[in-house]
Amino acid sequence: MAVTVPLIDQAAPVTYPVPGRREREVPAETLLEARGVTFSYPDGTVALNSLTIGIPRGRRVVVLGANGCGKSTLFLHFGGVLRPKSGEIVLDGQPVRYDRAGMTRLRQQVGLVFQDPDSQLFASSVRQDISFGPLNLGWSEAKVRDAVEAAIEATQIADLADRPAHLLSYGQKKRVAIAGVLAMDPSVIIADEPTAGLDPESTARLVSLFNSLHDAGRTIVISTHDVELALAWADEVVVLRKGELLRTGHPTEVFQDAAVLAGARLQQPIVLETFGHLCHMGYIPTDAVPPRNANELAELIGCHCSPQTSPISSGFDSLRAGQSHHA
């Protein structure tokens, strides 16, 4: 199923697929876990407080929470950059070891994309930058070349491959940064606020890139403050608050949990808010499946409020009739 996301520039609508509803019913094994992880920074800030969460294989997971809730710290733990003060990170059922072999395994499996692409890109050309990760895995040159070209194709940056990083736009740098981890063939790609600072079209392109990576069997984890995106896109939402897990679950359930929204200082997505109002006012039955984007909401309205019978349209009709009387 694909929905059309209307952009400011109506001439070029961008589509990105929305996951089917049934996917979540299939139980998935846990790919990456934090088990009772506690971490505090040298200045004493407790960033994670005995946090336990699991990332199911093959899912699209969105991590939500206010600034400073521990999202980035959690991601740095998954990438093996930070080490838990207590608790452990578990990959494929095995606790992560922090020796060279353990780190190589973790970093091949877990691709971490940083928020600022300038902190990730270092080489003089895009292609060289992408080749850095796979070369560190000790692959043969032919295999590295294939991986680099595949990553370039998947992220659609072929026209940028020979350019230096300073000649790229912000959105292009983001794609290059993703290509750099994709070339290492990770099972899970974890991106810290990948859509922050992107225009709507670049955001839609990035989301569809994540979708194609997901379709190819990869697990995708992103953090964002964009609740509409989280609702429309995620298979699973994780809400953090002050380094602790507040709730995890299907986006429509999480976003209808008033206590969670208040606790994590999250805004309810406008689609669900409108849905709530319409249910409350009796236009839509309260047992209807909650919509995940504007199109699904429009479909619901179309099903339950027919133009002839609904009070809304009859109101409009009488208004129009009144106007014609005056004329």
Add this chain to the structure above:
Amino acid sequence: MNPFPIDAIAYGNRLRSAPAAEKILFAAGAVALCVWFRSLAVTAVVVTIVTAVLRLRAGIGLRDFWGFLWLPSGFILTGVVPMAIEFLGPQTPGVLAAIHIGSWHLGVTSRGLAQAMAILASSFGSLSGTLFLALTTPVVDITDQLRRWYVPVLFIDMMMLIYRFTFVLLATAGAMKTAQEVRLGYSTNRLWLRSVAMLASNLYLRSQMRAVSLFTALSCRGYSGELRVLVDRAPWSATRVLGILGVHVLVGVWGVATRTWGWV
């Protein structure tokens, strides 16, 4: 679109796709000849050849080339002029001109002048050779070629990082300067000095943070002390290399000849 003109020309000129090895050979030969002969006659020929190759083969106009040559030439001239002027003793031979300030005698001797001319010739010639490479060859091609020649990895890594982060640093400094400017940070001379000082110290801190986050990001991609990247094999043609060497030899012959004839 590209705020860095040398970089833009390096990526856009007609010699861009020529093998870097050949361009490095041509430039290195030019520099070596100028440094070896230290003669204005050789430098004049080298600069003429470089200008012609840039104009005819790379499609880079005179104005661009001389525009970039002009600024560093200023540095060379300001360095060379004091070299020609020296304190004179009562017995100094070959004084061409002198002024006397009290008991001080400042002047130009033929030996000093010759020395200054030699420095001028070698540095100006080397400059044009280096600029030829900078204008025709993007840095990535140069580092690639150095890798193929087994230049020590540390040297190439440093070169690559300095190149990349020069632009990041420039962008950061530009953004900080704008932020200061809109808050009137440069409205008086006093404020100007204060703002520049703040910018410099902040830039240092930012660079430190950059280095830390770069290290983190590289570690996540398996960094273990060496920045290895893929390098393509570049073809080079024996005829062109021989042609380049031929030009070098001809200029060398010219250098020897002018020296025997006693020209500068």
